[in-house]
Amino acid sequence: VTKTMGLIPFAWLDPEAIGVRVTLDDREFKTENFKETERKQTGRIMVHGQCCGLLEVVYLKDIPETDTEPYPKREKGLIEAVSERLGGILERIATAAKLKRELAVNAALSDLYKPLIAPSASIEEMAIVVLNKARSLTKSRHGYITSIDPFKGGAVALNLTEMMGEQCCVASEKKIVFPQAKNGNYQGLWGHSLKSRDAFFTNSPQKHPAAAGTPIGHIPIQRFLSVPITMGAELVGQIALANKDNDYTQQDIA
Helix, strand or coil: CHHHHHHHHHHCCCHHHEEEEEEECCEEEECCCCCCCCCEEEEEEEECCEEEEEEEEEECCCCCCCCCCCCCHHHHHHHHHHHHHHHHHHHHHHHHHHHHHHHHHHHHHHHHHHHHHCCCCCHHHHHHHHHHHHHHHHCEEEEEEEEECCCCCCEEEEEECCCCHHHCCCCCCCCCEECECCCCCECCCCCHHHHHCCCEEECCHHHCCCCCCCCCCCCCCCCEEEEEEEECCEEEEEEEEEEECCCCCHHHHC
């Protein structure tokens, strides 16, 4: 995008009179001289049939008069052609990224197959493998898997990454339990998906309605994702992940 913007002004007679901006979803790229003006032409950037961005060419000086319209047809055609080319490039990038992710998911499922069906494997051993794969696929720094105690209702941590120093680690022999409230609900951010039975993520944990803070010594939670584990209509556990370097998306939920 940056290279394309650098080339566009030189297709006009007066390159210094042209500013360029490209917006792609929530990202913005623009030339140093770009400024908002009513004298502009635009082209939509389409990816897989959906508009995902806009190419804007602004005129920083008066527009030369033409016989028919304010803008020469060749300029309009050029902007449309560049927008179409950018959309094509982005489509190929998106397709490649999707294929790479599908390969990673298939490889993870293949790796999980053996420990999940091994007669000698314990639920704790299975949980460690699942958590490692879930963290790897979502690029999460932390996470845990819980199992619901069928008698007391609490969520028993089968494993946790090091979120609370010695109190919280994958190989800890001491089980950490997230208790069920007297009214039967699960409290806090960790309990939101257990209460609702729906997978969710938040990239602003402190602002989430279910947020209730973290214990003393706990690492700061910057982003959080949780998926309840069910068997039919029965809630049996939870996979929770935290602190991906960039925002979680629905793709991570999937």
